[in-house]
Amino acid sequence: MEPGVLQATDWQFIFANRQTLLLGVVVTVLLTATSLTLGFALGFPAGAIEVYGDSWLASTVNTAGIVLRGTPIVVLIFLFHFGLPIPQLGTVPVIDMKLAVFVAAMLALGLRSAAYQGQVFRGSIQSISEGQLEAARSVGMSKRQAIRHVVFPQAVRRSLPGFQNEFTIVLKDTSVAIGIGLAELLTRAERLYLQPGRDTAVIEVLIVISMIYFVLTFTTNRALDYVHSRYAIPGGNS
């Protein structure tokens, strides 16, 4: 058979190896979910600290954010993978994933996401009118109560579109974990077409995983659109 692109045999080859790709999807989704969760858990307080924290803490958080946002994600992943003394935690069976490698990728993606999510949340907090905080204080609420019951509920709503962007970015950037050999979707795809005599399938494999990434981002974004409209403030614009 003539080597070329888009051959029927290549599609058959991909179909035969669908389970490999599916396991890659599982790792990709796991990495996305844990990184975003870490990013939220750290980014949410980081944004609040930048607005309300004492100046020393706020500037420390701010500096950490600048460093994280200013470092390429591949460099971050390498740094965490080669630089951190992450113990060898063994390999997860079935999905064939080295836990230590996963942790390094999750830390890199999660911390960088925290740096961006923190900015999203900080901006949202600052967009809530000062007057509402004063009104809450003027009925006798403490600053903490006012922030918790008046500022945060509105700031979280306004952060959703920014978080949606973050989700899309993190999901796609899980693919850079190929650099440290994590068995996520792109790594497994590459292993397929690097098999002897399978270099004809490069484009087909890449098209298939592009479609998988697209379906994942599209459906989740639609779900988040729904959450956004479900919790939108009636008559308001956020």
Add this chain to the structure above:
Amino acid sequence: MSLLRVDNVDKSYGDEPVLNDVSFAMDRQQVEVIVGPSGSGKSTLLRCINRLTEIDSGEIYLDDEEIHSVDENELRRRVGMVFQDFNLFAHLTARGNITLGLREVLGLSTEEANAKADDYLDRVGLADQAKSYPAELSGGQQQRVGIARALAMDPELILFDEPTSALDPELIGEVLTVMEDLAEEGMTMLCVTHEMGFARSAADTITFLDDGEIIERGPPEQLFENPEHDRTRTFLGELTDLNR
């Protein structure tokens, strides 16, 4: 005994003096209107009374207690405030705007808070808007919710900071009506306003503030008909013309 006594209060923002040796006192169930040109320190004076702004020197007594010796949250529960820009909580319904303080500050249960909120919405003529969000209400309705929110905390005194200045002319009346009703019911009110009709009909005392100083203070008839100072006459004359 005065409910509120302001003694020799000074306040400046940086090098800019805003209040200069301001002293006055008001009794319970009195309505006091503060007038003065913009930048004269009216809003600052109100904000010093519930400590949204801190004074530089002087004393302020509520019920013979110096307000800086009282917990600021406790003070603000006792001194309500109505804002020029309403400042309703945008994510809460009209009812939710009122119940938040009732639950968080007074510790009422949800049922008690809802019942009380609905009572006060009824008092300001908004019983049918309990479930509306601020963005769904007109400016006049929003301000009436703002008044209900302050009232529901059972304050001893309510501060009104230009409550009608951000309203379209046709919406001012409904807010003034609510304020006049309150005055009639004996609520103690300290109002910064340019509404001379309200000042004439509802105020017991009018204070003319200019450049951070009280120029003149007295019953409406005196300030409108026989002011001691030319500045008072000029200012009130201009305002009254504007209101026509």
